[in-house]
């Protein structure tokens with residue numbers, strides 16, 4: 001992190017968080033307010049401030065990663081980047097994002113709409129809740145944000161301006177390491193039970209697998225297709241039966257579309273792997289639906305596009321969607337593996353209390369991840385993906 005990042009910065013306290021929102025005139029000067037720190041993520045503090053008649057959220061970045069502490073410095077610029085991604089994506093899908101009420105680059109914070117009436121999707125799915133509109137909404141979110149920020153929608157000057165504006169090297173490096181590198185090597189920060197050592201050793205010595213991961217990582221490093229969310233797991237989505245809101249795009253940058261699509265599908269797959277046969281059907285349907293809705297909206301936008309004459313060439317759309325799908329399957333494989341044996345796990349797997357079931361599911365997750373990475377060229381439809389999953393569920 002550049003030293004100058006920090007000038008004027010101070011970490012909020014509960015008291016100064018209240019003062020701050022009062023200074024924005026979001027509350028009356030004499031209004032009685034309560035404040036609570038509710039952040040459960042890896043990186044930032046989140047304050048919920050309420051009075052009798054309203055509530056807001058302040059999310060503040062620290063100059064380091066909260067989960068590790070000061071030994072892992074991290075740029076404060078991520079807060080501004082997150083607010084800017086919310087605003088840019090908000091141009092296309094305002095109904096699927098929290099409203100940004102204010103942002104402050106110096107204090108590295110964003111004030112936004114309080115979504116506490118909704119549930120974090122990961123928690124809801126773990127407790128067996130069903131969100132009938134979730135994948136239709138996420139499919140729409142993915143198609144509209146990713147198409148509208150791509151070369152298929154923007155003049156090349158505008159697109160390149162956005163690529164520069166949303167440069168996010170420090171946060172990308174975390175993904176490059178934690179998703180696409182460390183789990184495939186014997187690195188200290190990896191985190192897995194001793195009983196998985198044999199399966200993990202097989203990964204580390206599998207050069208065929210590593211060669212494919214190298215290609216997927218290279219796409220992440222080099223393919224500036226669209227402005228991604230960059231961390232679209234089920235912990236970054238709030239939902240109810242009718243509403244869906246995507247939060248936390250601080251890993252946003254210009255990258256391959258298949259990354260966002262693949263991360264979302266991967267986190268639905270964790271639920272496929274932990275549920276019994278009857279309960280998993282709704283999740284399999286959600287996986288099918290997100291791809292169907294994404295490709296439907298993306299195709300409509302493509303057909304209306306006037307920027308790029310090649311969009312009119314027969315087969316161009318199908319060829320691009322096939323590329324996105326293949327990229328997504330590779331990302332699914334890497335995400336399944338990293339959340340099982342790397343730094344930063346998911347509650348879906350770690351929360352399985354019975355250790356023999358937990359280890360069984362984790363081994364299946366690693367094997368499924370490897371198979372998807374290696375065979376991704378042969379998995380070209382969502383039905384083929386669902387068929388592949390069958391072999392790893394009991």
Ligand SMILES: Nc1ncnc2c1ncn2[C@@H]1O[C@H](COP(=O)(O)OP(=O)(O)O)[C@@H](O)[C@H]1O
Pocket residue numbers: 038039040041042043044045046057059098112113114115116120235236247248250
């Ligand atoms: N707009 C919001 N409304 C209500 N709660 C929120 C909001 N934004 C974040 N939170 C809460 O804070 C938690 C952490 O937020 P998140 O943006 O994921 O932080 P991090 O970047 O540290 O992962 C969320 O899981 C949620 O419980």
Ligand SMILES: CSC[C@H]1O[C@H](OP(=O)(O)O)[C@H](O)[C@@H]1O
Pocket residue numbers: 040041042043065067174175178231235236248343344
């Ligand atoms: C130490 S960063 C690891 C992990 O944390 C981020 O998750 P979140 O901000 O949603 O808690 C992101 O997924 C990173 O890969």
